[in-house]
Amino acid sequence: MNYFKIWLAGARYSLVRTMMFRGDFFIWSLVELLWMGVNLLLVAVIYQHTPSIAGWTQYQMVMLVGTGMLVQRLLMGFFWTNLFELGRNVRSGAFDFFLSQPGHPLFMASTRKLDPDGLANSFVALGVVIFAANKLNLHPSVLDMIGYTLVIFAGLAIHYSILVLTMSLSFWLTSTSGIEGTYFALTEFSRLPKGAFHGLARLVFVWILPLVVVSNTPAEILFSGFKLSWALGLVGIAIIWLSVAIFVFNRGLKRYASASS
Amino acid sequence: MIAVFSKYKQAFILGLQSNLVYRWNFLARGLFSLLHLAAAFILWGAIFTVKPTIGGFNLAQTITYFVTLIILQFFIGAFNEDYQISEEIRNGLINQFLLKPINYYLYRFSVFVAARLVSGALVLIPLIFISPWIGSYLVFPHDMWRLLCAIPAMAMAAIIQFSIAYCFGMLSFWFLEIQGFVILSMAVETALGGQAFPLDLMPKAIFNIAQYLPFFYQMYFPAAIITGRIGPELITQGFMIQAFWVVVLLCTSQLLWVRGLKRHTAVGG
Numbered sequence: 356m357n358y359f360k361i362w363l364a365g366a367r368y369s370l371v372r373t374m375m376f377r378g379d380f381f382i383w384s385l386v387e388l389l390w391m392g393v394n395l396l397l398v399a400v401i402y403q404h405t406p407s408i409a410g411w412t413q414y415q416m417v418m419l420v421g422t423g424m425l426v427q428r429l430l431m432g433f434f435w436t437n438l439f440e441l442g443r444n445v446r447s448g449a450f451d452f453f454l455s456q457p458g459h460p461l462f463m464a465s466t467r468k469l470d471p472d473g474l475a476n477s478f479v480a481l482g483v484v485i486f487a488a489n490k491l492n493l494h495p496s497v498l499d500m501i502g503y504t505l506v507i508f509a510g511l512a513i514h515y516s517i518l519v520l521t522m523s524l525s526f527w528l529t530s531t532s533g534i535e536g537t538y539f540a541l542t543e544f545s546r547l548p549k550g551a552f553h554g555l556a557r558l559v560f561v562w563i564l565p566l567v568v569v570s571n572t573p574a575e576i577l578f579s580g581f582k583l584s585w586a587l588g589l590v591g592i593a594i595i596w597l598s599v600a601i602f603v604f605n606r607g608l609k610r611y612a613s614a615s616s
Numbered sequence: 617m618i619a620v621f622s623k624y625k626q627a628f629i630l631g632l633q634s635n636l637v638y639r640w641n642f643l644a645r646g647l648f649s650l651l652h653l654a655a656a657f658i659l660w661g662a663i664f665t666v667k668p669t670i671g672g673f674n675l676a677q678t679i680t681y682f683v684t685l686i687i688l689q690f691f692i693g694a695f696n697e698d699y700q701i702s703e704e705i706r707n708g709l710i711n712q713f714l715l716k717p718i719n720y721y722l723y724r725f726s727v728f729v730a731a732r733l734v735s736g737a738l739v740l741i742p743l744i745f746i747s748p749w750i751g752s753y754l755v756f757p758h759d760m761w762r763l764l765c766a767i768p769a770m771a772m773a774a775i776i777q778f779s780i781a782y783c784f785g786m787l788s789f790w791f792l793e794i795q796g797f798v799i800l801s802m803a804v805e806t807a808l809g810g811q812a813f814p815l816d817l818m819p820k821a822i823f824n825i826a827q828y829l830p831f832f833y834q835m836y837f838p839a840a841i842i843t844g845r846i847g848p849e850l851i852t853q854g855f856m857i858q859a860f861w862v863v864v865l866l867c868t869s870q871l872l873w874v875r876g877l878k879r880h881t882a883v884g885g
Contacts, residue, residue: 551662
C-alpha cells in the first residue's frame with residue numbers, strides 16, 4: 356500500500372510535467388507511432404510477396420507485431436526512462452538520491468517517472484491487436500482475454516528483468532553508454548514467429564533468452580485459445596528472470612561506492 | 617587553395633584521433649549490427665522457405681543486400697553528428713568558429729569523414745570474423761561498372777546523410793532539445809532508406825514515389841547499385857535526382873546556419 360502511494364505520487368508528478376511540455380509529449384508520441392508504423396510496413400511489404408512466414412499468415416503476423424509492441428510500449432511507459440537513467444546515475448553518483456528514499460532502491464529507481472507517450476502508444480498497439488483479431492475473425496472468450504493480459508504482464512516482467520540486468524552492469528563497468536542498445540537489438544527478435552528459429556538461434560532466442568516466447572505466447576492464446584500450461588510456464592519464467600534481476604541488482608548495489616567527495 | 621585544404625586536413629586528423637578513442641564503442645555497435653543481421657537472416661530465411669525468389673532475388677542476394685547495408689552504414693552513415701553539432705551550439709563552442717576563417721560545415725564534414733573511416737574499418741572486424749558462416753551467402757554481381765558507379769553514389773549519399781544530420785543539429789538554434797526530431801526522422805529513414813527491407817519490394821507506385829525522396833539516396837541507392845538490385849536506366853536517373861538532393865541539402869544547411877546565427881547569442885569571454 357505504501358509502495359502504491361509512492362508510485363502514485365511519482366505518476367502524478369510525471370503527468371504534471373507532461374502537461375508542462377505538451378510539445379515534447381506530442382513529438383515523442385509521434386516518434387513511437389512512426390516506429391510502430393515501420394514494423395507494420397515491413398509486414399505489409401513482405402506479405403505482398405508471400406502468403407505465410409513460418410506458418411503465420413499476414414494478420415497473425417500483425418497480431419504478433421502488435422503484441423510485441425504492446426509489451427514494449429508498456430515497458431517504455433512505466434520503466435524505460437528510469438532504467439536508462441540508472442546507468443548514468445550510478446556513474447555520476449546521483450544514484451545516492453534513491454538510496455535515501457523510503458523503499459527498496461530498485462523500486463524507487465525504476466518507478467520514479469512515467470512516460471505518458473509510451474502509455475498512450477500502448478493503446479495504439481492494443482488497437483493493432485484488436486484490428487488483427489477482427490481481420491482474423493477471432494472471438495476470444497473472457498478466459499482468453501484474461502490469459503492474454505496475464506501473459507502480457509509476465510512478458511513485461513521478463514523485458515523489465517532483462518533491462519535491469521543490462522543496466523546493472525553499470526555497477527561493474529565504468530562506461531556503459533550505449534549499453535541500452537543491447538536491449539533494442541534483442542527486441543528485434545521478439546517480432547519474429549517462433550517457427551522461424553532453428554538450431555543455435557532457437558536455443559539462444561527461444562530458450563535461453565525468452566524474448567520470442569514473450570510475444571508469441573500471448574498471440575497464440577488469441578488464435579488457439581487459452582492453455583493453462585502456457586500461461587503458467589510464462590509466469591514461471593518471469594518469476595525466475597525477475598529473481599535473477601533483483602539478485603544481480605542487489606549484488607551490484609553492494610559495489611556502489613557513490614561518487615561524491 | 618592549398619592553405620584551405622590544409623586547414624581542413626588538420627580537422628580531419630583531429631577527427632581521426634578523437635574517434636580512435638571511441639574504437640570500443642564503434643566495435644560494440646558493429647556487434648549490435650550482427651544481431652540485426654541475425655534477425656534479418658532468421659526472418660528472410662523463413663520467408664524464402666516458401667518461395668525460392670522474392671522480387672526476382674534469392675535468399676543469398678537478399679542477405680548480401682543487408683550485409684552491404686551494414687558496411688555502408690559504418691562507412692557513410694551519420695551516427696551522432698546531429699547531437700555533436702547540437703551540443704556545440706548549446707554549449708557555445710561554435711563561438712570560436714565565428715571569429716576564425718573556418719567554414720563550420722566543412723570543419724564538421726572533415727571530422728565526419730575521419731569518423732567514418734575509423735568506424736568503417738572497425739565494422740570489418742566482426743564481419744571478417746563471421747565470414748566463414750555468411751561467406752556462401754555473399755553473391756555480388758561481377759560488373760565492374762557497378763563498382764565504378766557505386767563510388768560517386770556513396771560519396772553523394774555521405775553528403776546527404778551528413779547534411780540531414782547537420783540540418784537537425786542546426787535546429788538547436790530554435791529548439792532546446794532535438795532528440796525527438798532526430799529519432800522521428802530515423803524512423804522515416806529506416807523505412808524509406810531501405811534499412812527495414814529492400815525498397816524494390818514495395819508496390820511499384822510507392823517505389824516510384826520513394827525514388828524522388830532524399831531517403832532513397834541515403835542507403836538504398838548505393839546498396840542497390842552494388843548488389844545489382846537496380847539496372848542502368850534507374851541508376852542514370854538516380855544520379856540526377858541524387859545530385860539534385862545534394863544541392864538542395866547543401867543550400868538548406870547554409871540557410872539554416874545563416875538564419876540560426878542571427879538568433880544565436882554568444883555569451884561569455
